[in-house]
Amino acid sequence: xxxxxxxxxxxxxxxxxxxxxxxxxxxxxxxxxxxxxxxxxxxxxxxxxxxxxxxxxxxxxxxxxxxxxxxxxxxxxxxxxxxxxxxxxxxxxxxxxxxxxxxxxxxxxxxxxxxxxxxxxxxxxxxxxxxxxxxxxxxxxxxxxxxxxxxxxxxxxxxxxxxxxxxxxxxxxxxxxxxxxxxxxxxxxxxxxxxxxxxxxxxxxxxxxxxxxxxxxxxxxxxx
Amino acid sequence: xxxxxxxxxxxxxxxxxxxxxxxxxxxxxxxxxxxxxxxxxxxxxxxxxxxxxxxxxxxxxxxxxxxxxxxxxxxxxxxxxxxxxxxxxxxxxxxxxxxxxxxxxxxxxxxxxxxxxxxxxxxxxxxxxxxxxxxxxxxxxxxxxxxxxxxxxxxxxxxxxxxxxxxxxxxxxxxxxxxxxxxxxxxxxxxxxxxxxxxxxxxxxxxxxxxxxxxxxxxxxxxxxxxxxxxxxxxxxxxxxxxxxxxxxxxxxxxxxxxxxxxxxxxxxxxxxxxxxxxxxxxxxxxxxxxxxx
Amino acid sequence: xxxxxxxxxxxxxxxxxxxxxxxxxxxxxxxxxxxxxxxxxxxxxxxxxxxxxxxxxxxxxxxxxxxxxxxxxxxxxxxxxxxxxxxxxxxxxxxxxxxxxxxxxxxxxxxxxxxxxxxxxxxxxxxxxxxxxxxxxxxxxxxxxxxxxxxxxxxxxxxxxxxxxxxxxxxxxxxxxxxxxxxxxxxxxxxxxxxxxxxxxxxxxxxxxxxxxxxxxxxxxxxxxxxxxxxxxxxxxxxxxxxxxxxxxxxxxxxxxxxxxxxxxxxxxxxxxxxxxxxxxxxxxxxx
Numbered sequence: 001x002x003x004x005x006x007x008x009x010x011x012x013x014x015x016x017x018x019x020x021x022x023x024x025x026x027x028x029x030x031x032x033x034x035x036x037x038x039x040x041x042x043x044x045x046x047x048x049x050x051x052x053x054x055x056x057x058x059x060x061x062x063x064x065x066x067x068x069x070x071x072x073x074x075x076x077x078x079x080x081x082x083x084x085x086x087x088x089x090x091x092x093x094x095x096x097x098x099x100x101x102x103x104x105x106x107x108x109x110x111x112x113x114x115x116x117x118x119x120x121x122x123x124x125x126x127x128x129x130x131x132x133x134x135x136x137x138x139x140x141x142x143x144x145x146x147x148x149x150x151x152x153x154x155x156x157x158x159x160x161x162x163x164x165x166x167x168x169x170x171x172x173x174x175x176x177x178x179x180x181x182x183x184x185x186x187x188x189x190x191x192x193x194x195x196x197x198x199x200x201x202x203x204x205x206x207x208x209x210x211x212x213x214x215x216x217x218x219x220x221x222x223x224x
Numbered sequence: 225x226x227x228x229x230x231x232x233x234x235x236x237x238x239x240x241x242x243x244x245x246x247x248x249x250x251x252x253x254x255x256x257x258x259x260x261x262x263x264x265x266x267x268x269x270x271x272x273x274x275x276x277x278x279x280x281x282x283x284x285x286x287x288x289x290x291x292x293x294x295x296x297x298x299x300x301x302x303x304x305x306x307x308x309x310x311x312x313x314x315x316x317x318x319x320x321x322x323x324x325x326x327x328x329x330x331x332x333x334x335x336x337x338x339x340x341x342x343x344x345x346x347x348x349x350x351x352x353x354x355x356x357x358x359x360x361x362x363x364x365x366x367x368x369x370x371x372x373x374x375x376x377x378x379x380x381x382x383x384x385x386x387x388x389x390x391x392x393x394x395x396x397x398x399x400x401x402x403x404x405x406x407x408x409x410x411x412x413x414x415x416x417x418x419x420x421x422x423x424x425x426x427x428x429x430x431x432x433x434x435x436x437x438x439x440x441x442x443x444x445x446x447x448x449x450x451x452x453x454x455x456x457x458x459x460x461x462x463x464x465x466x467x468x469x470x471x472x473x474x475x476x477x478x479x480x481x482x483x484x485x486x487x488x489x490x491x492x493x494x495x496x497x498x499x500x501x502x503x504x505x506x507x508x509x510x511x512x513x514x515x516x517x518x
Numbered sequence: 519x520x521x522x523x524x525x526x527x528x529x530x531x532x533x534x535x536x537x538x539x540x541x542x543x544x545x546x547x548x549x550x551x552x553x554x555x556x557x558x559x560x561x562x563x564x565x566x567x568x569x570x571x572x573x574x575x576x577x578x579x580x581x582x583x584x585x586x587x588x589x590x591x592x593x594x595x596x597x598x599x600x601x602x603x604x605x606x607x608x609x610x611x612x613x614x615x616x617x618x619x620x621x622x623x624x625x626x627x628x629x630x631x632x633x634x635x636x637x638x639x640x641x642x643x644x645x646x647x648x649x650x651x652x653x654x655x656x657x658x659x660x661x662x663x664x665x666x667x668x669x670x671x672x673x674x675x676x677x678x679x680x681x682x683x684x685x686x687x688x689x690x691x692x693x694x695x696x697x698x699x700x701x702x703x704x705x706x707x708x709x710x711x712x713x714x715x716x717x718x719x720x721x722x723x724x725x726x727x728x729x730x731x732x733x734x735x736x737x738x739x740x741x742x743x744x745x746x747x748x749x750x751x752x753x754x755x756x757x758x759x760x761x762x763x764x765x766x767x768x769x770x771x772x773x774x775x776x777x778x779x780x781x782x783x784x785x786x787x788x789x790x791x792x793x794x795x796x797x798x799x800x801x802x803x804x805x806x
Contacts, residue, residue: 002731004738005758068789069757333607400644404704407602408657409634409711418660423647 389431698729
């Protein structure tokens, strides 16, 4: 029954996964551009964001139309709402990748500090992994995978601490100061990307359990 | 608040009790009336049966009419004659009646329907002796008496019955059926022939059977059409056909008591025929109505 | 450039439910053929105006829904299209209904011919008291389409998603079927004569929710081969099923009450951002 409705849902979800794949490519592009100080690549990444935006809008309109016409309830409704939120998180992640690309362009002519760069690369890889896990947990309806995102976020935090230690070590050097400042912004941006991935995990948990919980509350009760 | 404190007894007061008595009284009167009607029919059946059953035998049904003064004999020619008369009458009245009913129900505009409906109803109430004289004047006067004239008379008696019954069944066919057929691109008459008439068939049959039961007992139209001189089985309707009702009349006028007894026996045969066909018709109608209404 | 290859590096993701992303359905409506061009349609019963001055076009292979509060003339409107109102004595029609350019109410147009091309399914299932086979075969026989009748019946029953359920009992009475099955039989009966258009007057309102759902699915399949116009008082049904929706409402003036066409647009638009306030009030349930 409601074959056409099911097909519409499946199509929307497929589009969302496609958007996720695009976001991963955008992020990887930005990270590569950063590591190799490649301005042309950075420009490509910025242009590529348009593709993500287009898909974002399409999914938004699709969800609006589906809600109006098919009046989904129960798990269908939670799926549609989860997709609505995930759509937004993915779009934000793409925007953050663009931010990284822009920052790269600003200081492309500066000789980077390899240690700092390495920890940024680590953080980037963590972020990528988190996006992958988040998308998979949605596709496979895997609650454990969704909840594991909290622990992965912890790994980014650890990389971030190493990053901060290194910054403190080298910030005194005037030649590299501006570059370091920009890289601090990059690290914050990567952290934000990780947060959005956790948010996607929360949406998956909501879809599967019908309860909305903030993951961070559960595992870090001492934090507000 | 005071009302809530008063306990609920649910027992009636005097007015309610009076109403109950009146109710029972009316029920009783209605029941007695119904029983009286049943008793009446029972009386008729019983008195005929008492007087006629004695002479009823297989021989009675199969032998030819006795000649004047002769004992014994049977009513075989009468049965054959009645059958032929009613058969021809049905063959005339059935198609004509159904066509009139179809016209009135399916095709006629309200302006046309009303007068024709009136005519049919008047025909229903026409005294059968008037029909008899009409048939006599039109078809028998100047010619020898013949069965066909009698059959026409019976047809006139049967026509309004069949028409009415057919109309009633046609009306029972839901208009949704008509709409469905029309929406398929079928023309009006195709709809009537293919969908409506087949649904109404049961009711038409019932109406016909009832009309047959009625016509079998009609005497007046036949009085002029047949003759008292026919004594043997006669198959040709162009001659006078002996038949049960007229013969009952003739025998009852006769001085011979044996004839009286034959009259009672014939009356019993006729009555049994009418009873059986009426019951059969009723059963068939109930069945066809169940099939139509879902 | 080697760096460019990095951008195009595809990330492996485990498989999810298989959906071909590439075969996305066309979202934009192409230029559609017009089947009905309705111009200034005003329908009256005696002095009562049922619908006034309706103008709209109905397109091929789409499902067009007509919604609105009761008494707004939806049923009258749809019955004008296949001339089913002809038998009502006081009925009068002004304006034109052009079917592929030909005026349906023109001189010399035979309503029987019209109804062969424009079929109708009614609110309460009305199968004939005949066998299942004869229900579907009656109209083709009567209209002279006697060749390969068995194939025709089977094709119609398949299209109505009923064949598998009845193929072993074609000679049984149609009245032995359930309500939903009877309605599908009526649909099969209508498409057995190969019309171009199917009009459905509240086809599911007498059915339970599961039967309703099966009829709605069936309509999605049917629109591949036919043009469908459906009247429904259930606007959620219109939302689920229709490509375009026409909203009728009642207008009261000194000459009385009449139904008018308020808005006619893509269903998605009508239910997310209607242009008319009256439409918005109706679909949000605040009125009517």
